[in-house]
Amino acid sequence: MASPTRKPRLAVWKFASCDGCQLSLLDCEDELLAVAGALDIAYFMEATRGRIEGRYDLSLVEGSITTAHDAERIREVRRRSRRLVTIGACATAGGIQGLRNFADVAEYAAAVYARPDYIATLATSTPIAEHVPVDFELRGCPISKRQLLEVVSAFLAGRRPVTPAHSVCVECKLRGTVCVMVAHGTACLGPVTHAGCGALCPAYDRGCYGCFGPKETPNPASLSGRLAALGMDGGQLGRVYRSFNANAPEFRQESQRHGRQDEPQDDQG
Amino acid sequence: MTSDRPAVLTLEGLQGLIEALAAEGYRVLGPTRRDGAIVYDAIAGLDDLPAGWGDEQDGGRYRLVERGDAALFGYAVGPHSWKRELHPPHLTLFRTRREADGFSVEAAADEPEPTAFLGVRACELAAIAVQDRTFLEGPQADPHYARRRAGSFLVAVNCGEPAGTCFCVSMETGPRARGGYDLALTELLDAAGHRFLLEVGSERGRALAERLDARPAEAADLAASRAVSERAAGRMGRRMETGGIKALLQENQEHARWDQVAERCLSCANCTMVCPTCFCTTVEDTSDLSGETAARVRRWDSCFTLDFSYIHGGTVRGSTKARYRQWMTHKLASWYDQFGVSGCVGCGRCIAWCPVGIDITEEVAAIRGEKNPESAG
Ligand code: SF4
Numbered sequence: 310m311a312s313p314t315r316k317p318r319l320a321v322w323k324f325a326s327c328d329g330c331q332l333s334l335l336d337c338e339d340e341l342l343a344v345a346g347a348l349d350i351a352y353f354m355e356a357t358r359g360r361i362e363g364r365y366d367l368s369l370v371e372g373s374i375t376t377a378h379d380a381e382r383i384r385e386v387r388r389r390s391r392r393l394v395t396i397g398a399c400a401t402a403g404g405i406q407g408l409r410n411f412a413d414v415a416e417y418a419a420a421v422y423a424r425p426d427y428i429a430t431l432a433t434s435t436p437i438a439e440h441v442p443v444d445f446e447l448r449g450c451p452i453s454k455r456q457l458l459e460v461v462s463a464f465l466a467g468r469r470p471v472t473p474a475h476s477v478c479v480e481c482k483l484r485g486t487v488c489v490m491v492a493h494g495t496a497c498l499g500p501v502t503h504a505g506c507g508a509l510c511p512a513y514d515r516g517c518y519g520c521f522g523p524k525e526t527p528n529p530a531s532l533s534g535r536l537a538a539l540g541m542d543g544g545q546l547g548r549v550y551r552s553f554n555a556n557a558p559e560f561r562q563e564s565q566r567h568g569r570q571d572e573p574q575d576d577q578g
Numbered sequence: 579m580t581s582d583r584p585a586v587l588t589l590e591g592l593q594g595l596i597e598a599l600a601a602e603g604y605r606v607l608g609p610t611r612r613d614g615a616i617v618y619d620a621i622a623g624l625d626d627l628p629a630g631w632g633d634e635q636d637g638g639r640y641r642l643v644e645r646g647d648a649a650l651f652g653y654a655v656g657p658h659s660w661k662r663e664l665h666p667p668h669l670t671l672f673r674t675r676r677e678a679d680g681f682s683v684e685a686a687a688d689e690p691e692p693t694a695f696l697g698v699r700a701c702e703l704a705a706i707a708v709q710d711r712t713f714l715e716g717p718q719a720d721p722h723y724a725r726r727r728a729g730s731f732l733v734a735v736n737c738g739e740p741a742g743t744c745f746c747v748s749m750e751t752g753p754r755a756r757g758g759y760d761l762a763l764t765e766l767l768d769a770a771g772h773r774f775l776l777e778v779g780s781e782r783g784r785a786l787a788e789r790l791d792a793r794p795a796e797a798a799d800l801a802a803s804r805a806v807s808e809r810a811a812g813r814m815g816r817r818m819e820t821g822g823i824k825a826l827l828q829e830n831q832e833h834a835r836w837d838q839v840a841e842r843c844l845s846c847a848n849c850t851m852v853c854p855t856c857f858c859t860t861v862e863d864t865s866d867l868s869g870e871t872a873a874r875v876r877r878w879d880s881c882f883t884l885d886f887s888y889i890h891g892g893t894v895r896g897s898t899k900a901r902y903r904q905w906m907t908h909k910l911a912s913w914y915d916q917f918g919v920s921g922c923v924g925c926g927r928c929i930a931w932c933p934v935g936i937d938i939t940e941e942v943a944a945i946r947g948e949k950n951p952e953s954a955g
């Protein structure tokens with residue numbers, strides 16, 4: 310436990326991201342008072358404007374590194390933080406903006422912006438852990454509010470958070486959901502995806518989209534064989550692993566294995 | 579009904595059985611159709627049963643099909659097993675509270691409702707008997723399982739329609755229930771009408787049966803019931819050669835087949851979760867934000883996770899090969915060392931619900947060096 314004389318200082322930092330993950334904290338309506346009671350929320354762009362300089366006991370970092378300025382800023386955050394926890398697919402894998410890693414970022418910029426010369430950006434979107442040491446990574450796009458509270462509670466108690474790295478399948482089986490792939494023939498990334506969402510999509514009759522990124526020791530090559538048997542062609546296999554966690558190594562390699570000769574056309578479309 | 583002589587129930591009589599169980603204070607669970615499968619859930623009467631539905635099952639594949647008749651139990655085992663009830667996926671064990679001078683521990687209340695299971699298959703009775711050895715007869719009896727087990731009333735229904743993944747004949751557990759039930763039914767659907775042969779297996783079963791509106795069974799009913807089981811026994815979708823299986827697996831720990839299956843295995847743990855005998859759990863400790871309370875929750879775990887074999891310094895079974903080998907060798911070989919029986923009852927769930935259709939019978943045949951294992955059965 311932290312000393313009762315001073316509450317630990319919490320900061321929430323934002324890099325290239327949609328804000329969805331840090332909004333999960335504000336979304337903890339019932340628990341927000343308890344969070345505020347346990348921690349001194351010293352820096353949180355979504356909730357306050359006042360910037361507090363100094364040092365932080367726990368920094369939650371959302372977003373990926375896409376600019377040289379941010380690559381420098383994350384080092385400053387690390388220097389100021391006793392514990393640094395990355396939250397969400399952007400911070401842990403590079404996010405949906407990691408799609409740029411498969412393409413020519415100058416072409417992207419020219420297609421999107423009227424004055425691409427105003428855009429100063431890196432060629433890649435990379436996870437925080439590629440830039441600074443990270444104490445704990447919390448997966449998800451967006452993260453689960455329940456898991457965020459667990460990580461904060463674990464930090465306060467000085468224990469390891471309970472966020473198992475097994476498959477989404479385990480969560481389906483725990484809640485008794487009928488497997489959508491076996492019983493309906495629906496393509497599902499659950500067998501290669503990290504648990505955490507509580508197996509939300511299969512409970513609503515959808516296949517898993519892989520929002521929490523690769524599970525421990527994933528075997529996407531074997532799963533792809535099954536997805537192909539369910540009717541996915543090479544192009545679809547290339548794309549199915551390429552969403553919020555496209556840049557996670559096991560998903561990236563598997564998507565690249567499935568013939569991306571058609572890549573330029575896809576990028577235009 | 580007044581003796582242990584088999585009797586015959588009509589459809590109304592079956593409805594009466596469900597109502598009698600409810601009147602006795604049991605929560606009645608049985609087969610029902612949901613989300614494209616036959617699952618076990620609360621039932622109030624015949625209308626909740628999957629009339630006319632059967633299934634097709636193969637490696638990694640399960641589909642409901644219309645049978646074209648009115649059978650209420652014309653399906654094979656599905657994604658759920660009674661393990662969910664007797665050995666629940668999550669169970670809070672205790673809570674602790676910070677006190678002025680340390681902390682207090684309070685066991686979580688555990689007062690399971692008495693529950694009747696309608697439609698327990700022979701392989702499932704065998705699986706419950708296997709878990710009884712694990713949870714009741716071992717050096718560490720599990721009080722949670724014991725409470726649920728004592729409060730459960732088992733109504734077996736003999737299988738008439740095995741699936742493509744079934745091999746209870748190989749494991750000598752089915753298809754006909756041979757004991758371990760309170761009541762056993764055989765669904766008969768022939769020229770003599772839609773009816774159920776009712777057999778008594780326990781004192782409790784007899785007491786309940788005496789309250790039912792049933793007629794004594796005739797020779798023709800008994801013959802029809804036997805014929806259902808014989809026909810089912812002849813239609814197993816899979817088979818497994820079990821002779822010398824313990825030595826076969828324990829002496830082939832470095833067989834090339836383990837590498838081959840590991841190429842396909844997703845280490846997703848589905849096989850262990852659906853298996854009616856797998857019993858492994860982990861405990862998760864959580865604390866609240868204020869640091870005032872904490873709880874310990876037990877949840878199903880699997881030898882396919884890395885945490886499962888994590889000890890100080892690392893994970894013992896890091897490779898998928900080691901994990902698959904652990905699972906299969908435990909089920910079919912070291913279970914004998916531990917509990918004196920096979921850990922596999924031949925229900926076929928691990929075959930059907932494996933996303934990539936890995937087939938325990940095919941793996942055994944391959945390690946035996948049998949040619950063309952797929953054509954088995
Ligand atoms: S096979 Fe694995 S999960 Fe099943 S009982 Fe054995 S060790 Fe446990």
Ligand code: SF4
Nearest residue numbers: 853922923925926928
């Ligand atoms: S190992 Fe497979 S076939 Fe055997 S009891 Fe378990 S799930 Fe059923």
Ligand code: SF4
Nearest residue numbers: 843844846847849932
């Ligand atoms: S055998 Fe099948 S169900 Fe079991 S862990 Fe491997 S892929 Fe998953």
